Amino acid sequence: MFDPPPEKLTPEIVFREYAPRIYNIARRMLGNDADAEDVTQDVLLQVVRKLDTFRGDSQIATWLHRVTVNAALAHRQKRANRQKHESAEADDDVLGSGGPVTPGKRWEVGPEESVLAAEQAAIIEKAIEQLPEPFRDVYVLADVEGLPNNEIGEMLGLSLAAVKSRLHRARLRMRDLLAPHFEGKVTS
Amino acid sequence: MTCQELLDLLHDYVGNELVIESRTTVEVHISGCLQCGTLVHAYTHTVRVARALPKCNPLPAAFEARLRAMIEPELKDKPAE
Numbered sequence: 001m002f003d004p005p006p007e008k009l010t011p012e013i014v015f016r017e018y019a020p021r022i023y024n025i026a027r028r029m030l031g032n033d034a035d036a037e038d039v040t041q042d043v044l045l046q047v048v049r050k051l052d053t054f055r056g057d058s059q060i061a062t063w064l065h066r067v068t069v070n071a072a073l074a075h076r077q078k079r080a081n082r083q084k085h086e087s088a089e090a091d092d093d094v095l096g097s098g099g100p101v102t103p104g105k106r107w108e109v110g111p112e113e114s115v116l117a118a119e120q121a122a123i124i125e126k127a128i129e130q131l132p133e134p135f136r137d138v139y140v141l142a143d144v145e146g147l148p149n150n151e152i153g154e155m156l157g158l159s160l161a162a163v164k165s166r167l168h169r170a171r172l173r174m175r176d177l178l179a180p181h182f183e184g185k186v187t188s
Numbered sequence: 189m190t191c192q193e194l195l196d197l198l199h200d201y202v203g204n205e206l207v208i209e210s211r212t213t214v215e216v217h218i219s220g221c222l223q224c225g226t227l228v229h230a231y232t233h234t235v236r237v238a239r240a241l242p243k244c245n246p247l248p249a250a251f252e253a254r255l256r257a258m259i260e261p262e263l264k265d266k267p268a269e
Binding site: 015019020021024037044048049106120121124125128143144145146168171172174178179 | 226230237239242243245247248252
C-alpha cells in the first residue's frame with residue numbers, strides 16, 4: 001500500500017515518493033512499460049494539479065490507489081478499443097471454476113522468506129503478466145498491494161464475492177505458473 | 189470434508205476468515221490428506237511471495253527524466269513553498 005503521507009506535500013515529494021508507486025501498480029496491471037508510463041504521467045499530473053487539496057489530507061493514499069486503478073482501467077479500455085481482438089470484459093470462466101487441482105510437490109520458498117531474490121521476483125512478475133486481466137487486477141491489488149477485498153470491490157465495481165472468487169482463481173493459476181520454479185527440492 | 193470442499197474454503201482459510209469450527213475441520217483434513225496439505229502450502233506461498241515483491245521499484249531512468257521535464261511547467265505554477 002502507499003505509505004502514509006508526509007505532513008506537507010510538495011511537488012518534489014510527490015514526484016519522488018509517489019511516482020514510482022503509481023508506476024509499479026500500473027506496470028503490473030497493464031503488463032508493459034509504455035502503458036504504465038502513460039498512466040503514471042496522467043495520474044501524476046492530476047496529483048500535482050490538486051496538490052493544495054491534499055495537504056494534510058490523510059486520504060491521499062486511498063485516493064492515489066483509486067485514481068491509478070481508474071486510469072489503468074481507462075487506458076486498457078482505450079487500448080482494447082484500438083485492438084479489436086482484445087476485450088476488457090471480465091470472463092469469469094477464463095480460469096475455470098477453481099477445481100479440481102493437480103497434485104504437486106512442496107515448494108522450496110522458505111516460510112520465513114520476506115525478501116525475494118531478483119531472479120525469483122522476475123519469475124513472479126512474469127507469472128503475474130500471464131494472468132488474464134480481470135484476475136490480474138484483483139491479484140495485484142490484493143496480494144501485491146495488500147488492499148482489503150472490500151476496497152478492491154469498490155475500485156473495480158465488483159461485489160465482495162466476485163473479488164474473492166477472482167482472487168482465489170488467480171492464486172490457483174499463480175500456483176500453477178510458479179510451481180515449475182518453486183516445487184520440489186525442500187520438503188520442510 | 190472432501191478435497192473439493194477444502195478447495196472452496198481455501199481463500200477464507202488462508203485469509204483467517206473462517207469460524208473456528210470450519211478452521212478446525214480444514215486443519216483435520218489437511219493433516220490427513222497429503223495432496224491438500226501440499227496445495228495449502230503452495231497456495232499460501234503464492235500469497236507470501238506476492239506480498240514480498242518490491243512495491244516501489246525505481247522508475248526507469250529515461251522515463252524519470254521525461255516525466256520530470258513534463259511536469260516542470262506544473263511545478264512552476266504551484267511553487268513548493
